[in-house]
Structures are given as C-alpha cells and as structure tokens.
Amino acid sequence: MKARSLKITSAAILLSAAAWLPVQAQSFKAGFVNTDRILRDSNMAKSAQTRLEQEFSRREKEIIDMGNSLQSASDRFDRESPTxxxxxxxxxxxxxxxxxxEFQRKRREFQEDLGSRKTEELAQVLERANAVVQQVAEREKYDVILQEAVYVNPAYDITDKVISALNASSR
Incomplete structure (x- = not known):
C-alpha cells in the first residue's frame, strides 16, 4: 500500500512541477534508441557476429557431424536389430x-560456450553504443534518451544517428 501511495505522490509532484514550469517543459528534448537495431545493424555488432561464427564454426560442424553419425548408427541398429x-x-x-x-554433453558445452561468448561480445557493443548515445545526447542537447518504450513517435527515434556515429567511431 505504501509503494502505491508513493508512486501516486511522486506522480503528483512531477505534475505539479511541470505545471509551474511551462517554459522549461517546452524546451525539453527527448530521444529514443532502439537497442535491438544497434545490436543487429551496427558494423561493430556485425563484426562481433562474424568473429563468433569464425570462432565456433568448426565446433558446430563437429557437433552436426556427430549428430548425423549418431542418427546413422541408430538407423543401422533399427534395421539390423531383428537379426x-x-x-x-x-x-x-x-x-x-x-x-x-557424449553428443548431448558436447552439444550442451557448445551452447554454453557460444552463449557466454555472445554475451561478452554484445556487452562490448552495448558499452560502446552507450558511450556513443551519451556523446550524441550531449552534442545535440538531449535531456533524456530512452532505450525501451512501448511506443515511440518515429520523430524521436535517434537510432540511425547512433548507428552512424558508432560505425564512424569503429573505423
């Protein structure tokens, strides 16, 4: 009950503060960044994906081959079993x-290793992207940049600017 009344009180304070400062409210500048797009479309993210593919492709092929071999052995056993x-x-x-x-163990280890490395790579991309977001925000005088929202008017989406700046800084 206290948490709810605290939220209502906080909202009331913010609304009353906004009513007292109509001039400042008009100069408030907000932006939005789509993190998923950055992790998908930026050169840094694409290069991280390429590194992961190169690093894990051999092991992935071994797992696939091992699975195919196991399937063949199982099929052969099913055919020969009656005799x-x-x-x-x-x-x-x-x-x-x-x-x-053995196949299940190797596949599980592969998935865990891949997941761990993917997390490391994405953390590096996000760290650099957040620094670029902050640079863009300071340079263009944004008051707030949001990374998650239910709906955002496309006019406030600065993702393309951030991706461009991130791509330029990683060259």
Missing amino acids: LSESQRTQRQRQLMEQDR
Whole structure:
C-alpha cells in the first residue's frame, strides 16, 4: 500500500512541477534508441557476429557431424536389430547410449560456450553504443534518451544517428 501511495505522490509532484514550469517543459528534448537495431545493424555488432561464427564454426560442424553419425548408427541398429543376438543387441544399445550421452554433453558445452561468448561480445557493443548515445545526447542537447518504450513517435527515434556515429567511431 505504501509503494502505491508513493508512486501516486511522486506522480503528483512531477505534475505539479511541470505545471509551474511551462517554459522549461517546452524546451525539453527527448530521444529514443532502439537497442535491438544497434545490436543487429551496427558494423561493430556485425563484426562481433562474424568473429563468433569464425570462432565456433568448426565446433558446430563437429557437433552436426556427430549428430548425423549418431542418427546413422541408430538407423543401422533399427534395421539390423531383428537379426542380432540378444548380447549383440544389448552391446550395440549401450554403444548408442554412450554416443548419445557424449553428443548431448558436447552439444550442451557448445551452447554454453557460444552463449557466454555472445554475451561478452554484445556487452562490448552495448558499452560502446552507450558511450556513443551519451556523446550524441550531449552534442545535440538531449535531456533524456530512452532505450525501451512501448511506443515511440518515429520523430524521436535517434537510432540511425547512433548507428552512424558508432560505425564512424569503429573505423
């Protein structure tokens, strides 16, 4: 109950302050930055993606090959199973289960390593992008720059400016 009344009180204070300062309210300058677009469209983000692909492509191919091999062995076992003795069938089932466990382990490690590196790379891009946002905000005299919003009038979207500045600074 206290948190709700605190929010109402804060909102009331802000509204009353805005009513007293109509001249300043008119000069208030806000902008919006679409972080997803920066992480997708900036040269720095694209180069990070390329680095990740180069770093993990060999391991990804190994995992795919291992999965294909496991699938082939499983299909072969299904075809040959009726003609195998009980001991041969049991031995082949154990081998398939061991292969599957190894495959699952390697795939999980790959996904964890890729996720960790992706987080590192994106953190670097975001850190640099935030510095560029601050530079743009200071240079163009913005009072506030938002990064998340339900709706933003396209006139306030400065994402293209930030991407251009980020691309220029990474050359």
